[in-house]
Each structure stands twice: as C-alpha cells, then as structure tokens.
Amino acid sequence: RPPAADDRVDAVVVGAGLSGLYQLHRLRELGLTTVVFEAGDDIGGTWYWNRYPGARCDIESMSYSYSFSPELDQEWEWSERYAAQPEILRYIHHVADRFGLREDVALRTRVTRAVYDGADHRWRLSTDTGRTVTARFVIMATGCMSVPKDPGIPGVDSFTGAVHHTARWPREDVSFAGKRVAVIGTGCSGVQAVPVIAGEAASLTVFQRTPAYVLPARNRPLRAAERSALKAGYPEFRRAQRRSRGGTVFAPPTRSALEADETERTAAYEAAWEEGFLNGLVRTYTDILTDEEANATVAEFVRSRIRSVVTDPATAERLSPRTFPFATKRPCLGTGYYETYNLPHVALVDLRATPIERVTPRGIRTSDGEHDLDVIVLATGFDALTGSQLAVDIVGKGGVTLRERWAEGPRNHLGLVSAGFPNLFTVLGPLSPSVLTNITVSIEQQVEWITDCIGHLLRNGLTEIDATPSAEADWGTHVAELAARTLYPAVDSWYTGANVPGKPRVFLAYAGGLDRYREECDTAARDGYTGFTLSSPGAFPLS
Numbered sequence: 393r394p395p396a397a398d399d400r401v402d403a404v405v406v407g408a409g410l411s412g413l414y415q416l417h418r419l420r421e422l423g424l425t426t427v428v429f430e431a432g433d434d435i436g437g438t439w440y441w442n443r444y445p446g447a448r449c450d451i452e453s454m455s456y457s458y459s460f461s462p463e464l465d466q467e468w469e470w471s472e473r474y475a476a477q478p479e480i481l482r483y484i485h486h487v488a489d490r491f492g493l494r495e496d497v498a499l500r501t502r503v504t505r506a507v508y509d510g511a512d513h514r515w516r517l518s519t520d521t522g523r524t525v526t527a528r529f530v531i532m533a534t535g536c537m538s539v540p541k542d543p544g545i546p547g548v549d550s551f552t553g554a555v556h557h558t559a560r561w562p563r564e565d566v567s568f569a570g571k572r573v574a575v576i577g578t579g580c581s582g583v584q585a586v587p588v589i590a591g592e593a594a595s596l597t598v599f600q601r602t603p604a605y606v607l608p609a610r611n612r613p614l615r616a617a618e619r620s621a622l623k624a625g626y627p628e629f630r631r632a633q634r635r636s637r638g639g640t641v642f643a644p645p646t647r648s649a650l651e652a653d654e655t656e657r658t659a660a661y662e663a664a665w666e667e668g669f670l671n672g673l674v675r676t677y678t679d680i681l682t683d684e685e686a687n688a689t690v691a692e693f694v695r696s697r698i699r700s701v702v703t704d705p706a707t708a709e710r711l712s713p714r715t716f717p718f719a720t721k722r723p724c725l726g727t728g729y730y731e732t733y734n735l736p737h738v739a740l741v742d743l744r745a746t747p748i749e750r751v752t753p754r755g756i757r758t759s760d761g762e763h764d765l766d767v768i769v770l771a772t773g774f775d776a777l778t779g780s781q782l783a784v785d786i787v788g789k790g791g792v793t794l795r796e797r798w799a800e801g802p803r804n805h806l807g808l809v810s811a812g813f814p815n816l817f818t819v820l821g822p823l824s825p826s827v828l829t830n831i832t833v834s835i836e837q838q839v840e841w842i843t844d845c846i847g848h849l850l851r852n853g854l855t856e857i858d859a860t861p862s863a864e865a866d867w868g869t870h871v872a873e874l875a876a877r878t879l880y881p882a883v884d885s886w887y888t889g890a891n892v893p894g895k896p897r898v899f900l901a902y903a904g905g906l907d908r909y910r911e912e913c914d915t916a917a918r919d920g921y922t923g924f925t926l927s928s929p930g931a932f933p934l935s
C-alpha cells in the first residue's frame with residue numbers, strides 16, 4: 393500500500409520473522425486489518441539478518457518449524473538434521489507465500505515510536521519512512537536476539553579493512569580467500585562461523601574472552617525414509633512438543649548425577665555427546681542445572697573431550713570453560729569447532745591474558761602487540777530480550793515510557809503485557825520461557841494466546857486489556873523464584889543482562905518450563921484474564 397499520512401488499522405505487528413508472520417496469519421483469521429512493519433529489506437527476522445558463514449539452527453529442523461498447519465508439515469522437505477540459515481529462510485518465504493502473508497508486510501520500515509492515546513484507546517506509531525499509523529493493538533514480534541550489542545571496542549571505525557557483525561551480515565557474498573581474518577567472540581555465532589571461515593581464509597585469529605562449552609552437532613543429511621517416518625508421526629509429535637517442558641520431545645531423566653558412579657556417568661555423557669543434541673547432556677540427570685556438584689561432573693567431561701581433540705595442550709586449556717557451570721550460558725552446537733584449532737593457519741588469542749587495547753587502521757592491538765588483518769568479524773552478541781523493545785520509543789498511559797518503567801529491569805504480567813501499556817503485547821519477550829525453549833513452540837503458544845485474548849476483547853465489546861501492577865509484581869517475583877532454583881542467575885550472561893554494560897541485572901527468562909507457563913497463561917485466560925484489567929469506554933474495569 394502507498395504510504396498514507398495517518399493510516400488507521402486494527403493491529404500493527406512489529407517484525408516479520410517467525411513470530412510476526414504467524415501473528416499476522418492469526419489476526420487475519422479474526423478479521424483484523426493488520427500491517428506488519430519490518431525494518432529489513434525482506435522478511436525472515438533472525439534468519440534474514442544472521443546470514444554469516446555457518447549460521448545454522450541448533451534445534452533439529454523437523455522440530456524447529458511451525459506446527460499450526462498439518463499440510464505445511466507434510467509438504468515441506470528439510471534436507472538436513474540441523475537446517476542452515478538459507479534453508480530456514482526459504483522455509484519462511486514458502487510459508488509467507490503459501491498463506492499470502494506478504495501483502496500486509498511493509499518492508500524497510502522501522503517503527504521508531506509508539507504512543508498510547510488514552511482518549512481514543514489507540515496507539516500512534518511512527519516509522520523511519522515517515523509513515524504513521526494508528527492501531528488498537530500492537531504486537532511486538534521483534535525477536536529476543538535482534539539488537540546487536542555494541543562491543544565497545546575503541547577504534548573499530550578506523551580499521552581500513554572490512555568489519556562485519558554476524559547479525560548484520562551483508563547479503564552479497566563475503567570472500568575470505570587469501571585474507572587475514574579475525575573473529576571476536578566465541579558464543580554460538582562465533583563457534584559456527586570459525587570452522588567455515590577457517591576453511592577459506594589465509595589465516596584466522598580467534599579472539600576469545602570466555603570459552604564456551606561446544607558440543608558436536610552431528611549434523612547430517614536427512615534420509616528420505618527418515619523424513620517420511622517423522623512425517624507419519626507428526627500429529628502426535630506436534631502434540632507432544634506442545635505438552636513438553638522446552639518444546640522438544642525427550643524422555644525426562646529420573647536420577648541425580650550424584651547417585652550414579654563415575655563409570656555410569658561417563659557412559660551417559662558419552663552417549664549424549666554422540667547423539668548431538670543441544671540439551672543432550674543436560675538431560676542425562678535431573679540436577680545438572682540445579683546442583684553445582686552434579687554440574688561439575690558434566691563440565692569436566694566436556695573439558696576432557698576438548699583435550700582429546702585439540703592437540704596442543706595449552707590451546708586445549710585456553711578453550712576449556714572453567715569460569716561458569718555447564719549450560720548456564722547457552723551451550724553451542726558446533727561442527728568441527730575444536731578440530732579447527734589444530735590447523736596451522738588458525739590461532740587463538742586469550743583476551744583474559746592479553747586484552748584488546750583497540751582496533752587500529754591495520755588490525756587489532758592487544759596488550760601483546762598488533763595483529764595485521766584484512767577482515768574483522770564481530771560475533772559479539774546481542775542486547776537480548778529487552779533490547780528490541782526498548783529500541784522503540786514506547787510511551788504508555790500518562791506519558792510514561794517503557795524505558796522508565798523498565799529502568800530497573802523488565803516488568804510485565806505473564807511475559808506478555810506491561811502495566812500501563814494497554815493492548816501492547818510481546819512475543820518472546822522478557823520473563824517468558826522464550827530463549828530457554830525451542831522458540832517455534834513458544835511463538836505459537838504466545839501468538840495463539842494473544843489472538844484468543846484479542847478475540848475475547850472484540851467479542852465482548854471491550855476496549856482495553858492492561859496488566860495490573862500487583863499481578864506484574866507477583867509475576868516478577870515468581871520468575872525470579874523459579875530462576876533462583878537453578879544455577880543460571882549467578883552467572884554473567886545475556887540471560888542475566890550482564891553482557892551489556894549498564895543493563896540491570898535480572899534473570900530475563902521464565903525457567904519453570906513451557907508446559908507450566910502454558911498452563912499459567914491458559915488458567916489466567918480461562919478465569920477471565922486474572923491479573924489483567926479489561927475495560928470498555930465508560931464502563932468500570934471488569935477485573
């Protein structure tokens with residue numbers, strides 16, 4: 393549609409990734425006029441932006457996909473156990489075409505500001521193209537890892553070679569042939585990029601601050617017979633996913649790691665290592681994420697695997713995580729990651745021993761001297777979970793901004809609505825299970841809840857839903873209590889906001905499991921949206 397001075401729509405969805413596209417599909421079923429604003433040149437969200445070499449999902453492809461359409465499940469053919477970024481992007485395009493979603497997506501349009509007008513109960517949204525719209529409902533489908541973090545390294549602009557952040561990778565091919573390349577950062581993005589870049593570059597230097605626990609992905613092509621068998625079982629599998637704790641299906645462990653002797657434990661860990669699942673090792677025993685001693689047994693197992701792969705003992709030691717328990721930062725699935733450090737043209741710089749002083753026109757200077765480079769890859773992560781919402785200037789009731797409300801950390805009820813910001817919903821936002829789950833399952837759960845809620849408002853002639861401050865406070869306490877039962881909150885990670893200087897330190901995800909979360913959301917809705925105020929003009933709040 394051509395830009396209008398002041399469009400009126402029923403709903404605005406911010407972001408055309410997996411969340412936003414599904415939200416559009418469901419809002420259309422309610423008959424709402426909806427526009428999706430997408431900052432990128434194309435749809436795809438995370439899978440549009442993160443096109444760095446080696447980018448791949450760490451949840452199996454047959455699980456990491458929409459479940460809402462049995463026909464879609466049957467017709468789409470995944471080629472590999474773990475899908476690479478281009479294939480996931482093709483899948484998203486296929487879904488958009490199949491369900492005719494593109495026509496309501498405005499590309500290259502970033503929402504910059506959203507102001508609630510309490511007089512007519514509408515949000516007024518501004519964009520960087522100058523287009524403005526008003527909408528009754530706003531759904532922030534902005535992703536949980538979509539704002540790249542400024543690494544805060546001085547001198548990056550002075551570098552005369554190329555600099556690429558993994559999450560803002562150019563659409564045209566980046567060639568490393570004959571080049572001296574640096575990768576800064578060894579989280580999941582760096583871990584995926586390193587072996588692929590090493591395969592092409594003249595030299596690769598990896599600048600590591602904190603080593604990750606990297607498990608082998610054991611990726612492989614899916615065989616036709618295997619795909620057919622999985623498809624035959626899809627209906628039951630999808631039901632089981634929805635009931636599951638994290639959006640993936642597995643038999644839960646029954647015993648503590650400390651009840652097993654070392655031989656038994658090692659056998660269990662080896663079996664998980666061979667299987668190649670992100671959470672394979674966490675699922676061996678009940679207390680890997682809750683008991684330091686139990687956790688230490690897995691951490692030591694992973695270090696022993698690193699020592700068995702990396703031939704130089706000093707490099708193996710530098711690659712061995714020792715400063716945080718296993719899986720309290722997201723573990724990584726790698727393909728040939730540790731093996732890469734055995735190659736003669738690959739070097740590892742330990743930034744704890746020799747910190748980066750600055751980027752210079754020629755390369756990177758550490759306390760130990762200068763590294764001459766042609767390309768610098770920043771795999772330095774994101775302002776996770778809250779960053780994408782606070783990037784928009786959101787002004788709620790009474791002129792209060794979301795930035796003010798969240799100054800000491802995010803506040804909302806059920807991870808969905810923040811008090812004072814009526815009819816503004818978040819998918820995969822803070823204080824919901826999002827990043828601790830297979831997010832495709834979380835997306836469907838939250839989008840469906842939001843859609844049902846909007847349907848309820850419309851059917852009952854209600855104007856607004858808002859969270860009550862007391863429900864919001866209780867939810868924050870509940871989320872913190874669930875986290876406190878685990879080893880997560882004590883660790884500096886993007887789960888706790890500690891990777892971004894100045895960000896309030898709060899454990900940002902709901903650690904009680906998607907099954908329990910789903911139950912809490914469904915119960916609130918069934919009981920008349922407890923914890924929320926539903927109101928219509930001139931009427932008293934219903935709850």
Ligand code: NA7
Pocket residue numbers: 537543544545558576577578579580581582583599600601602722743771772773774886891
């Ligand atoms: P992560 O997991 O946040 O990793 C970022 C990495 O970059 C990590 O090793 C950081 O070290 C490092 N880093 C960040 N800033 C700097 C600076 N200034 N200097 C040196 N090193 C730095 O992001 P990813 O993109 O890898 O993965 C994010 C998630 O996306 C992933 O878990 C999947 O769920 C998808 P640190 O640990 O802070 O010492």
